[in-house]
Amino acid sequence: MSRFIPNAPPDDRPQQIQDELEYGKLTNKKYLYVSKHAAGEPLPEPIEDEPPYYIYIATYVNYLILIIIGHIRDAFGKVFKPQDYQDLIEQNGYAPWYDGFENFYVRRLKLRIDDCFARPIHGAPGRYIKLFERRALGKGEYEFTGQSMECLNLSSYNYLGFAQSSGVCTDSALDVIDKYGTSACSPRSYVGTTDLHLETEQVIADFVGKEAAIIVSQGYGTNASLFSSLADSKCLVISDELNHASIRFGVRLSGAVVKVFKHNDMDALEFLLRQQISQGQPKTHRPWKKIIIAVEGLYSMEGNMCNLPKLIELKEKYKCYLFVDEAHSIGALGPNGRGICDYFQVSPSKIDLLMGTFTKSFGATGGYIAGSKPIIEKLRLTYITNNYSESVPPPVLAQIISSLRIIEGKLNPGEGKERLERIAFNSRYLRLGLKRLGFIVYGADDSPVIPVLLFFPAKMPVVSRVLYSMKIAVVIVGYPATPLTTSRVRLCVSSALTKEDLDYVLEKFSYVGDLAFLKYSSGIAGGSKVPGQPPRWSIKDVLEVNVEDCKKPQLP
Template identity: 60%
Template sequence: MDDPESRHLKEYNGYAPLTSDFDSFYTRRLKHRLDDCFNRPTTGVPGRYLTYLERYTPDFFYTYLPTGKQIQCLNLASYNYLGFAQSVGQCTDAAEEAINHYGVIAGGTRVAGGHSDAHVVSEKVVADFVGKEDAVIYSQGYSTNSVIFSSLVDKDCLVISDELNHASIRFGIRMSGASLKVFKHNNLKKLEQILRKEISGGKPRTHRPWKKILVVVEGLYSMEGTICDLPGLLELKKKYKFYLFVDEAHSIGAMGPKGRGVCDYFGINPNKVDILMGTLTKSFGATGGYIAAEKVIVDRIKCAGLGSVYSENSAPPVLAQINSSLQTITGQVRPGEGEERLQRLAFNSRYLRLGLKRLGFSVSGLDDSPIVPMMLYNVPRLPAFSRWLLKRGIAVVVVGYPATPLASARVRFCVSASLTKEDLDRLLCDVDKIGSRIRVKMSTEKSPIDGKLRRMKIDDVLATLVDDVQEDLSKF
């Protein structure tokens, strides 16, 4: 049968292909067979549960048709870390009030009529929360990183980036025109080697010193569940005098005793980090991103940054959602609720991760990470795992190539404060069943007592998990 890809190549005979041979093969022969696991349509609020609009394919995943049926699924697929994505409550009331007062849009860019007192208040709230002098808010998280580096570095500067940094960071660095060096994930020895070489050698050909060196890392890595070694980075910063940029898209609101990101987690003064970036989409249930730094840096970004000059400002109801969620976390609104949400998130994250480990699954990342990546390795296991859980009313995210290496496919559980212990127990029971069936219990962790693999039965895991997690949290 003549497939669409072959017909396309025949029609453009003599042209260089727009896609590589491997990517074309992978898309047609492998990814196409599990397309139903991605871009699943939902409706309503992505809270503790989400509503999936069931669909079917009459032609083997080329097209989809709705069945008209709606399925309630336990939600472990959304970045709703603190449970602020809700249609009732203080955040919803604040957003509704903002609509009545300001309307539904900003009406323009920051320099062309789209700037209001609501933006000034929100930027002050964000800056105070992260512990910086000033902040600037953008209407989208991805575009924040895409445009910010052009305001910070140019062709005479060097950017050193962690190899697992987000695509928006890599894109933004390329757009800036700065030279780029990449170091192995969280390997500070490799970073120091690059710093020594670049400081002593300078720019290529001329060997003149770099105008500035900027090191870029993420606070919490969304595919690995690992955290940056911030204390080690600050030690290198003292020694080599570079600027430090930390992307806290997944860590802000979700890490640290007060939910203020990696600086809070390590007990470090935020002023020791030059630039803090974060998104307002995940922990705060809003949308957009921010840059927090010294006022002189933020003023420069507001005046010269492409995102401030050419993109429309954040909508007023979004700003109200940001303010309300941040004020809830800090206790200014509904005292005690923010602290309770942070404690539930910490408990749920450790509970799920420890439970998966004891069942024999290979889980990566930090114990306190709300992202819990469980390794499946083999790509054909992705649709089996995803479809099995969907039939049982559980929504999860499966990740494969090109987001991860081809042989490092995984399922990524996104934990939320809105989930209960009963929800996680239900998840562990279903994951235990499918894990045994498709043989993904691959943990090689052994007991220090008898040297045997640490694999327990589900009943034993659920009977001991609460006490062990609470003990771990009390030590932390």
């Protein structure tokens, strides 16, 4: 809970300065790169660095100590402060809302570092982000000071920097408000479809290389409602174990049988396909009505990509349908920003359904499903979100259309290409720099999502608070969003950041890494100067060679 939230402090600085704080200027043409995978080449296995075993053991011991202390405090609290524990037991005959461990985890673990989560912001989430300053009062309550702090933004999904408060996209949205208002005030299948909706769907379909597309107003809801329109209890969905919660929820809602394979393990997927095809449906052993393989293009917590060429090979071999969630890859990957197909240089026609969201690279809201015309026409009738959810507001549609046209070069020629090449360079530059400093970093070379492993629960607040004091905004993630032993700080890179911004981030991360003993790398990643020795480059050495080294086809 929070006490009174003040209005955003006024910003009287000239518009030019505000624009540069939202989107930094390119300072050198050398700081550009084209993200592209060589056609026909297999996806290289990412180098999975692991810390010494004692790090894992110490992490478990840390959690054990926290849990023991929490239970001791609860035991004494129930005796000496029983009024504080009334919510933990049944009241007036009603069952408690949360079970014991859920309640315990929030009170004794999460609330200890609650100031590191959900920091309120104001203004555009651009190159810099403005965070309200607040004081912790205890028990999850805060008091706002009325001031705010500008921090370098490595926490937003604004990959291409289109979520600006001024510019072509903003002007387009404002113009549409004058003509259409702020909302269609109806689901699409009633009176919520305007000519803008039809235009946006055609623009999206052309952009991703499909016959047709359907757009909805919520990214999570795009997946959560989709599978009910595609599958039933006689269908099988084979899902990657790290698929987003929206996919998992949507599959459960459909009633389809679901089988899970180890993340990105194509041998395990093929074994599962052969097994399920030979066995058929449970009890009856009749053939499955349809088999759908569901994966993500870019995994938002791990920062790696699906092995699309191999997935297409298996899909064609076993006559399955392939669904790819491109929420984080559309706009952020590929020489033309067209997502995972563009990155691997494969035809989108080989994928049956492409899903994506507008909340990330396009600076808008909502999501889309793209596929063949018969599938999309069926979804217009059976898709729950299309029939019961509010349609996408007109100004949001204008944002989507204008950002897509900039990427395609139809608006402000050259701007879209520069944005794509800037995010590709920024992603590789920051990733290689962190590896060479000695951090364990997950993910693919060209991924704009860069997870840096922390492991210890106590190091999550250290990293968050120290970087915040240095005016760098990051997101820390721990259990249950990640496995217990692999808590991390997840950096989301944007084209709005300059190379000089990233140098500052690397310098401060190096300091925090030394301060909190976070440089666990074994030396197999990052390009060690001395063979067999941990990389542990100095920040000076990293900055000297990182620009050229990060452009190599495969990062060390």
